[in-house]
Amino acid sequence: MEMLGPGRAWKFGDDINTDYIIAGKYKLSITDINELSKHAMETIMPDFSRRVRKGDFIVAGRNFGCGSSREQAPLVLKHLGISAVIARSFARIFYRNAINIGLPVIECAESDRIMQGDVLEVDMEGGYVKNLSRKEAYKIRPLPPELREILRNGGLVNYVKAHGRLPWQ
Amino acid sequence: MGKTVSEKILSRASGKDVYAGDIVVAEIDAVMMHDGMAKLVIDAFNEMNGRRVWDPSRVLIVIDHVAPSAYEAFSKVHKLMREFAFKHNVKFREVGSGICHQLMIESGLVSPGSLIVASDSHTCTYGALGAFSTGIGSTETAAVLISGKLWFKVPETIRVIVDGKLPLMVYPKDVILNIVGRVGADGATYKAIEFTGSTVKSMDVEGRLTLTNMAVEMGAKTGIIEPDEKTYAFLGSIGHKADSGFRSDEDAEYSETLKFDVSDLEPQVACPHRVDNVKPISEVEGKEVDQVFIGSCTNGRIYDLRVAAEILKGRHVKRGVRAIIVPASRRVYRQALMEGLIQIFIDSGCAVCNPGCGPCAGAHQGILAPGEVCISTSNRNFKARMGSPEAEIYLASPATAAASAVTGEITDPRRFMREG
Numbered sequence: 324m325e326m327l328g329p330g331r332a333w334k335f336g337d338d339i340n341t342d343y344i345i346a347g348k349y350k351l352s353i354t355d356i357n358e359l360s361k362h363a364m365e366t367i368m369p370d371f372s373r374r375v376r377k378g379d380f381i382v383a384g385r386n387f388g389c390g391s392s393r394e395q396a397p398l399v400l401k402h403l404g405i406s407a408v409i410a411r412s413f414a415r416i417f418y419r420n421a422i423n424i425g426l427p428v429i430e431c432a433e434s435d436r437i438m439q440g441d442v443l444e445v446d447m448e449g450g451y452v453k454n455l456s457r458k459e460a461y462k463i464r465p466l467p468p469e470l471r472e473i474l475r476n477g478g479l480v481n482y483v484k485a486h487g488r489l490p491w492q
Numbered sequence: 493m494g495k496t497v498s499e500k501i502l503s504r505a506s507g508k509d510v511y512a513g514d515i516v517v518a519e520i521d522a523v524m525m526h527d528g529m530a531k532l533v534i535d536a537f538n539e540m541n542g543r544r545v546w547d548p549s550r551v552l553i554v555i556d557h558v559a560p561s562a563y564e565a566f567s568k569v570h571k572l573m574r575e576f577a578f579k580h581n582v583k584f585r586e587v588g589s590g591i592c593h594q595l596m597i598e599s600g601l602v603s604p605g606s607l608i609v610a611s612d613s614h615t616c617t618y619g620a621l622g623a624f625s626t627g628i629g630s631t632e633t634a635a636v637l638i639s640g641k642l643w644f645k646v647p648e649t650i651r652v653i654v655d656g657k658l659p660l661m662v663y664p665k666d667v668i669l670n671i672v673g674r675v676g677a678d679g680a681t682y683k684a685i686e687f688t689g690s691t692v693k694s695m696d697v698e699g700r701l702t703l704t705n706m707a708v709e710m711g712a713k714t715g716i717i718e719p720d721e722k723t724y725a726f727l728g729s730i731g732h733k734a735d736s737g738f739r740s741d742e743d744a745e746y747s748e749t750l751k752f753d754v755s756d757l758e759p760q761v762a763c764p765h766r767v768d769n770v771k772p773i774s775e776v777e778g779k780e781v782d783q784v785f786i787g788s789c790t791n792g793r794i795y796d797l798r799v800a801a802e803i804l805k806g807r808h809v810k811r812g813v814r815a816i817i818v819p820a821s822r823r824v825y826r827q828a829l830m831e832g833l834i835q836i837f838i839d840s841g842c843a844v845c846n847p848g849c850g851p852c853a854g855a856h857q858g859i860l861a862p863g864e865v866c867i868s869t870s871n872r873n874f875k876a877r878m879g880s881p882e883a884e885i886y887l888a889s890p891a892t893a894a895a896s897a898v899t900g901e902i903t904d905p906r907r908f909m910r911e912g
């Protein structure tokens with residue numbers, strides 16, 4: 324959990340909304356996560372689900388995950404093996420959802436320095452993203468300890484399985 | 493130090509004296525889920541070994557997104573929801589009852605000062621009644637069903653002051669589109685937006701609901717309006733007595749204050765494919781439309797249907813255009829029937845569908861083909877939201893939508909101003 328990658332960057336822009344991550348028409352008609360994942364990012368990158376490999380990163384600009392509260396959005400990304408989403412900023416429900424299902428979300432002010440295909444590593448403990456392709460490192464905003472604890476357990480459900488209670492119980 | 497309404501509500505619900513930036517665990521007054529999310533919620537509930545719902549009287553389950561079901565996969569979800577609802581004895585609303593947010597309000601679960609969460613991003617709507625309400629994910633919803641509690645970061649508040657008398661045929665929807673256009677899709681991320689000012693104070697609760705509904709389109713955690721006599725009268729009219737609630741202190745701290753004067757506001761339209769891509773109607777007029785949708789949790793209430801009917805009365809929907817009208821709830825539907833509005837819609841050639849999300853959910857009742865254009869009173873115009881990624885969605889008020897249905901192109905409703 325504390326070290327992520329190495330993996331390739333898939334670069335997206337600002338305001339990537341949850342309909343782009345997984346369109347409502349699929350969310351509402353397909354309940355199988357394998358099938359659903361095939362449509363991830365389809366509206367803006369039609370072959371994404373076929374080209375992405377386990378361990379890759381999504382890199383984006385501002386307000387990643389804006390729009391609906393659908394948890395299927397972080398779920399399909401996790402299911403495709405994305406190791407983390409690195410963005411300049413996140414929409415709040417997506418951010419919470421990602422943590423709750425165990426998909427690391429990383430706020431990084433310099434995410435725009437990362438280019439499509441760059442190979443990255445993330446050190447959650449040290450608080451930086453390493454860009455192996457460009458030999459650069461970018462600082463990340465540390466997660467509050469409460470949330471790191473949920474992520475470390477692989478999400479809220481796994482937290483409950485491990486501890487027999489919710490973090491606040 | 494003074495507090496905002498949001499700080500007061502989260503202080504009350506957490507039993508602590510808290511301010512923006514604090515992280516709190518707070519007690520939830522009500523929680524809701526709908527069929528777009530229910531399977532994930534129920535799966536998470538079971539996986540977390542949930543046995544009982546902490547307080548069934550505070551839980552509402554609604555079938556509204558694909559209602560009636562259009563796919564077998566969804567029929568299975570609905571079946572699962574019914575079984576869960578009956579097993580745990582929670583409040584349940586069947587196909588045809590209406591949109592989850594409207595039903596939350598009508599069910600009396602929303603009071604000024606209450607803290608409400610639901611697995612839907614437009615949960616921010618209830619702030620119009622002085623509640624602190626926000627959308628959460630499905631796993632968290634399951635956690636609330638089990639524990640009745642959730643963690644929150646107390647948000648900073650942006651104060652939006654709206655002043656001025658709204659011109660004729662310019663509506664709360666035009667006001668909020670104008671605000672979203674200026675603030676931007678992420679201009680209020682993680683924050684609460686408090687709407688105030690003379691325009692908001694003189695608005696009916698129905699109009700206020702349209703404002704707070706779209707707070708999330710600016711990234712906000714919630715939209716909130718201080719309760720007043722209108723709030724209590726509205727609650728009284730749906731059989732819910734309340735006189736509680738909080739008001740912001742004079743010396744409360746805001747992260748920002750934005751002022752709007754709407755006395756000269758034109759009708760507004762959000763253009764594809766962003767909600768903050770807002771233009772005055774004069775710049776968009778003439779764009780041909782294929783579908784008109786009047787409904788949703790933004791603009792499917794009786795006030796909205798009256799506005800639409802006023803324009804459609806004695807006129808006909810343009811040949812080649814389909815106009816779909818979906819009342820927000822059965823209660824709204826019945827009222828519209830009594831007032832003769834449904835008759836007007838039918839006579840003008842509209843398709844009136846059963847209460848629910850309708851085309852807004854993008855799964856049935858009005859999917860767009862490639863190249864088609866829809867003008868909609870809902871709250872999102874993202875690419876592919878209503879079907880094909882090559883379709884376009886414009887967002888506008890019920891008046892603008894109804895006027896566009898008659899002419900077949902995006903039309904300034906003031907062209908339909910009736911004498912007297």
Ligand code: SF4
Nearest residue numbers: 591788789849852853
């Ligand atoms: S009407 Fe539209 S925005 Fe409102 S709850 Fe239904 S799908 Fe969501």
